[in-house]
Amino acid sequence: MQMKKNAGLSRRAFLGAVAAGGAFAIGAGGRAAAQAGGRVVMLGFDGAEPRIIEEMLGRGELPNLAKLRDQGGFHDLGSTVPPQSPVAWNTFATCKNPGGHNIFDFIRRNPQGPTGPFPVVGTGKLESVRLTPQGMVEAPASGVNYRRGTPFWAVADEQGKRAKILNVPFIFPADPMKNGLMLCALGVPDVRGTSSTYFSLSDRFTDGQLREPLSGGQRMKLAFDGTDTAEVALPGPRDGRVKFGQPGAHTTVPVRVQVDRKAGKGFAESDGKRVELVRGEWSEWLELRFKMSDSFSVEALTRFYPMEIGEAVRVYAGCVQFHPRAPYAPFTHPSEYSAELAERYGLYKTVGWAYDTHALRQGDLDEEAFLKDIDQTMAWRERLTLDELDRGGFDMLVSAWTATDRVGHMFWRFRDPKHPLYQPDAPEKWAKALEASYRRADEATGRVMERLTPEDTLFVLSDHGFGTWRTGFDVNAWLKERGWLAVADPAKAGEGFLQGIDWAKTRAYAVGLSSVYLNLQGRETRGVVAKADAERQVQELAAALLEVKDPDTGAKVFDKVHPGSAYRGEAMADAPDLVLGYAAAYQNHKTAAKGGVGEKLFEPNADKWSGDHASTECSLCPGMLFSNRKLAKTAPNIQDLGVTALRALGASVPADYEGDMIL
Numbered sequence: 320m321q322m323k324k325n326a327g328l329s330r331r332a333f334l335g336a337v338a339a340g341g342a343f344a345i346g347a348g349g350r351a352a353a354q355a356g357g358r359v360v361m362l363g364f365d366g367a368e369p370r371i372i373e374e375m376l377g378r379g380e381l382p383n384l385a386k387l388r389d390q391g392g393f394h395d396l397g398s399t400v401p402p403q404s405p406v407a408w409n410t411f412a413t414c415k416n417p418g419g420h421n422i423f424d425f426i427r428r429n430p431q432g433p434t435g436p437f438p439v440v441g442t443g444k445l446e447s448v449r450l451t452p453q454g455m456v457e458a459p460a461s462g463v464n465y466r467r468g469t470p471f472w473a474v475a476d477e478q479g480k481r482a483k484i485l486n487v488p489f490i491f492p493a494d495p496m497k498n499g500l501m502l503c504a505l506g507v508p509d510v511r512g513t514s515s516t517y518f519s520l521s522d523r524f525t526d527g528q529l530r531e532p533l534s535g536g537q538r539m540k541l542a543f544d545g546t547d548t549a550e551v552a553l554p555g556p557r558d559g560r561v562k563f564g565q566p567g568a569h570t571t572v573p574v575r576v577q578v579d580r581k582a583g584k585g586f587a588e589s590d591g592k593r594v595e596l597v598r599g600e601w602s603e604w605l606e607l608r609f610k611m612s613d614s615f616s617v618e619a620l621t622r623f624y625p626m627e628i629g630e631a632v633r634v635y636a637g638c639v640q641f642h643p644r645a646p647y648a649p650f651t652h653p654s655e656y657s658a659e660l661a662e663r664y665g666l667y668k669t670v671g672w673a674y675d676t677h678a679l680r681q682g683d684l685d686e687e688a689f690l691k692d693i694d695q696t697m698a699w700r701e702r703l704t705l706d707e708l709d710r711g712g713f714d715m716l717v718s719a720w721t722a723t724d725r726v727g728h729m730f731w732r733f734r735d736p737k738h739p740l741y742q743p744d745a746p747e748k749w750a751k752a753l754e755a756s757y758r759r760a761d762e763a764t765g766r767v768m769e770r771l772t773p774e775d776t777l778f779v780l781s782d783h784g785f786g787t788w789r790t791g792f793d794v795n796a797w798l799k800e801r802g803w804l805a806v807a808d809p810a811k812a813g814e815g816f817l818q819g820i821d822w823a824k825t826r827a828y829a830v831g832l833s834s835v836y837l838n839l840q841g842r843e844t845r846g847v848v849a850k851a852d853a854e855r856q857v858q859e860l861a862a863a864l865l866e867v868k869d870p871d872t873g874a875k876v877f878d879k880v881h882p883g884s885a886y887r888g889e890a891m892a893d894a895p896d897l898v899l900g901y902a903a904a905y906q907n908h909k910t911a912a913k914g915g916v917g918e919k920l921f922e923p924n925a926d927k928w929s930g931d932h933a934s935t936e937c938s939l940c941p942g943m944l945f946s947n948r949k950l951a952k953t954a955p956n957i958q959d960l961g962v963t964a965l966r967a968l969g970a971s972v973p974a975d976y977e978g979d980m981i982l
Contacts, residue, residue: 357774359964360708361717362767363411364760365404365488365505366724366932367781368753369395369943375757383765387779387945396942397956400881400898401833402783403933404505404724405442407942407957408488411782413468414961414976418886421467422489423894424831425933426912428817430843435822438815438830438914441465442489445512445648447557454612460556460648462492464506467890469973470494471961472501475715478970483707485718486700488782491671493652499713501652502660502703505721507671509638510556510609510619510647511569515672518636519683520551520576521627535677541576541632547585548577555609555639556617556647570609570617576634583628587636598628601691604666607639618642620666624688635684641669660703667699674725680927686749689729693722693756701763708770714968720763726756727785731930735787737904739923768947776967776982781942782957788924788931790869791908792876794829794899795916801863803827806916815915823847827860827896830914832907832933834895835860857882857896864899869921878902878936900936907934952981 375381376388387393399406399417401424409422417423427441443465449458466489472482476496484490488505509515515535522541529538541549554569561567576596578585583598587605594602602623609617619639627633641647643657643666650669651657660667673696678684697720704718730752732740748755764779771777798804804825806812811819817830822838822845829835837853840846848856861880868875879900886894899907906924910917932940944955952959962978965971 357772357776357967358713359715359776359778359967360767360771361715361778361780361960361964362704362760362764363408363487363717363719364723364757364779364781365719365721366727366783366785367757367760367943368727368785369781369941370784371753372757372943375754380754380758381761383761383768384779384945386768387764387777387947391946391948392944392950394944394950394953394955396780396944397954398783398937398940398942399957400885400900400937401933402935402937402940403832404782405489407782408505409466409468411957411960412470412472412487412490413466414471414958414973414978415468415888416886416958416977417888418891418894419468419888419975419977421465421890421893423886423898424834426831426834426914427465427893428830428834428836428914430836430839432817432844435817435820435844436828436830436836437817440514441831442506443491445508447512447559448611448615448617448647449559450612450615452560454614456615462507462648462650464490464492468975471965471976472496472499472715472717474961474973475965475968475970480714480968480970481712482715483713483717485704485707485716486721487717487719488671488721491650492648493650496652499652499715500656502656503650503671504673504719505671507641507650507669509640509670510617511554511639512557513638515638515670515675515677517638517675517678517683518551518553519633519678520636521631521633522549523631523633533677533681535675536681536683538683541634543578543632546577547580548575550575553607553621553636553639555607555619556611558611570611572607572609574605574607574636576632578628578632580629580632583625585625585628587623587634594623596623596625596628596634598625599687600624601688601695606642606666617647618645619647620669624684626683626685626688635675635678635688637675638670638672643667643669663706664699664702668696673721676725676729676928679729686730690748690752693726693752694759697722697756697759697763701759701766704763705766705770708767715964720760723753723756723760723781724785726752727930727932728928729930731785731787732927735789735929738787738789738929739925740927740929764945771947775947776964777947778960778963779943779945780957780960783932783937783942784940785930785932786935786940787904788906788929789904790906791922791924792867792901792905793908793911793917793920793922794835794864795911795914796908796918796920797864797867798827798829799916800920803860804916809916812916813910813918815910815913817914820916826856828914829899829907829911831895832912833899835897835899837896839896853896854884857884861897864897869905871921875902876905878939899934900938901934902936903939905934906931946982948982950981952979955981
């Protein structure tokens with residue numbers, strides 16, 4: 320597995336390990352000591368695919384990354400098992416494999432549900448504000464991160480180093496630091512506590528469209544009066560005083576929409592605040608105020624993208640986000656940093672799932688709107704990064720962009736002629752959207768390079784690579800077919816969430832993008848597999864999965880199947896028993912990912928979410944690494960970067976860190 324430490328330690332790493340004393344291994348000597356006077360800057364571009372980067376370098380399209388390659392190097396960067404963003408970015412942060420940091424998948428399961436295991440979000444959650452019956456705040460809203468381990472920037476901070484950590488994924492809530500600042504991004508929820516729930520407003524929705532089950536979205540009917548004015552109630556924070564599912568469980572705020580159909584314009588307003596609506600353009604931010612009691616309100620933001628204002632009206636409303644001047648839960652450190660950024664730049668996007676892939680997938684947003692949002696958000700993050708570089712006052716700066724990942728997910732169908740949704744006549748802008756995002760990354764890198772000194776160390780990286788997703792494989796349907804899983808209620812089982820399963824007759828089940836679990840005695844509520852027999856069952860199941868072939872092509876579906884026992888660390892209790900490593904072009908079917916059991920083993924991926932990496936075998940999906948210095952390690956891994964940053968700053972490295980010094 321990629322997460323195992325490189326057996327061939329460099330002499331420098333060996334001497335560092337021998338010299339370890341107490342809780343830290345002291346990395347002072349050789350090249351690390353020579354660089355201790357400079358700063359360390361890391362730029363992360365989520366999901367940037369090294370094969371495409373290499374092709375673009377060959378065509379001369381990425382001049383700044385080419386300069387970095389020539390100055391230092393360009394390498395594949397080993398990712399994690401599995402190569403999912405929350406897993407990889409937490410390995411980046413903690414310099415540990417998932418068995419040490421406790422993030423194994425986007426989705427995890429609680430094995431001890433009342434009737435059996437049930438799925439939960441794999442990375443963390445938002446604890447909603449808790450109010451007394453009288454409406455007073457008993458406990459404010461707060462974020463919970465399931466990560467274990469100490470991020471390398473916190474280690475540096477404890478040793479007096481100053482760090483600026485900007486938009487690094489899955490660090491919410493912000494780590495307290497004595498000497499630095501932090502802005503959280505991917506992982507910050509909306510005020511409802513979801514990753515991002517959008518709203519689609521139209522006067523033409525049919526009853527069927529309104530009832531259609533959506534992922535991460537809700538449709539609402541605009542009932543216009545004679546003045547072309549309508550009002551909708553946008554739901555916001557959860558009110559724990561009301562039972563979930565009952566009226567009032569989520570506080571709402573009225574939003575009035577008025578349109579001029581001939582002009583293709585209009586406005587949206589709430590609580591005396593108004594933003595203009597223009598067909599085909601993103602609006603400014605509308606500030607919302609959710610009154611939860613006479614003494615407590617929640618401030619929030621949303622913005623709009625009118626798809627149609629004419630004979631029909633259709634308006635996209637983004638998720639209800641934290642207000643940076645009065646955040647529902649802190650997402651920066653210090654907490655006032657979010658308001659400081661609003662003073663500098665005006666209101667800005669705060670939700671972590673920054674690009675609405677759900678709305679694009681389900682037809683409530685179009686490709687042009689999505690790409691405009693990509694441009695605006697990439698520009699904002701670049702502006703922030705350059706501003707913090709110019710302001711100085713740091714030893715380490717880490718800044719990340721996720722647009723490169725989202726474009727890969729949503730626009731791969733335009734670049735793969737074998738994808739079920741391939742359109743040979745698609746606009747060039749869509750077909751080359753991924754390359755455009757990489758050029759933006761190159762431009763940002765160049766502007767950062769202009770601001771560095773010869774003593775500074777620069778890394779440009781991605782956490783994993785990317786590829787096409789043509790076919791989904793329902794591993795739970797396969798487990799059922801092979802007698803590993805039994806279904807008591809097919810309708811319930813098809814809905815997902817590990818419902819409708821006959822646990823007394825089930826030996827193994829899957830939930831999440833890559834995870835398979837045994838139904839283990841003493842661990843699962845109704846476990847049937849004896850602990851003494853678990854290893855044999857894992858080996859038997861892995862061997863059977865590796866023989867699965869696609870009947871249409873004859874290709875093997877899995878490149879590798881990893882035993883969970885290959886992980887190591889303090890968080891092994893939550894590790895899956897098997898981790899699926901799919902072959903190229905295959906991913907876990909959405910039904911199985913949410914803990915469901917479908918009827919078909921294979922299904923063409925007729926979804927706009929057409930590129931992926933999450934279930935791919937990690938050795939087929941490495942990230943990229945550019946540096947302005949030559950590397951001493953030929954096969955760097957994402958867990959090496961934090962160790963290297965600390966050593967380059969002359970800081971001590973915790974003894975439980977697993978990475979190598981690669982300079």
